[in-house]
Amino acid sequence: MGNVATEHQYDTADALAEAVAAVLRHTCEEAIARRGRAMLALAGGRTPLPLYRRLAAAPLPWEQVLLLPTDERCVPQDHPACNQRALADAFAAADGVRLAGLTVADGDPDRSALAARDLLAGRPEPFDAVVLGMGGDAHVASLFPGAPQLPGALDPHATRDACRIDPQPLPPDAPYPRISLTAARLLRTRALHLVITGDKRAVLRDALASTATQRPPVAAVLDAATAPVHVHWSP
Numbered sequence: 001m002g003n004v005a006t007e008h009q010y011d012t013a014d015a016l017a018e019a020v021a022a023v024l025r026h027t028c029e030e031a032i033a034r035r036g037r038a039m040l041a042l043a044g045g046r047t048p049l050p051l052y053r054r055l056a057a058a059p060l061p062w063e064q065v066l067l068l069p070t071d072e073r074c075v076p077q078d079h080p081a082c083n084q085r086a087l088a089d090a091f092a093a094a095d096g097v098r099l100a101g102l103t104v105a106d107g108d109p110d111r112s113a114l115a116a117r118d119l120l121a122g123r124p125e126p127f128d129a130v131v132l133g134m135g136g137d138a139h140v141a142s143l144f145p146g147a148p149q150l151p152g153a154l155d156p157h158a159t160r161d162a163c164r165i166d167p168q169p170l171p172p173d174a175p176y177p178r179i180s181l182t183a184a185r186l187l188r189t190r191a192l193h194l195v196i197t198g199d200k201r202a203v204l205r206d207a208l209a210s211t212a213t214q215r216p217p218v219a220a221v222l223d224a225a226t227a228p229v230h231v232h233w234s235p
């Protein structure tokens, strides 16, 4: 890692959710006190949803908080697999929160990639925090190992903030092209939190120990981080 990650271990997934929600609440409070707004990039998938629901219950001035998904499945925005839709559900209690999406309404991949770049071009400041999940194949955001666009998307000097990713093969549980923030954009943050449970700790350890020329995506991203990195794990 570019800097040393702090590892946090919790006895239960509930304890993890409570602790990470408290950290993100504090992050938002500090950012709002400092410059009147906060911006978080949040992983999709299932693992972080309980922590999002807890964070949404915090008494924050939510209209000053902007949330973006770290990545999106190229599906219509009302589709059950849509990360933006899951975020909207999880943050339903956060009255007034601003939620930006990475895709166009029908999920078309190429038009979504352009729309995501436009969106991010208008928000060049660092994120106050990025929350990453991780797949069993060591992907983070939608930076999938083996995707043809992966080398460009992992380049820490890339000028693109978001790109289309075509996982190969498509993951059976969400078999769609993706829009992902690039590693360069994910790393423009004041803090990076990787939230994992169960067997994924072993996946992370294997990825970090990999000697392959092409580092597994989670390792490539953590390697290049200059902001504080926190790894949160529970059984």
Ligand SMILES: O=C1O[C@H](COP(=O)(O)O)[C@@H](O)[C@H](O)[C@H]1O
Residues within 6 Å of the ligand: 043, 044, 045, 046, 047, 048, 070, 071, 072, 073, 083, 132, 133, 134, 135, 136, 140, 141, 142, 174
């Ligand atoms: O497809 C995705 O998968 C990962 C992991 O999801 P989980 O359900 O195993 O927690 C997620 O971090 C990523 O944002 C998402 O789009």
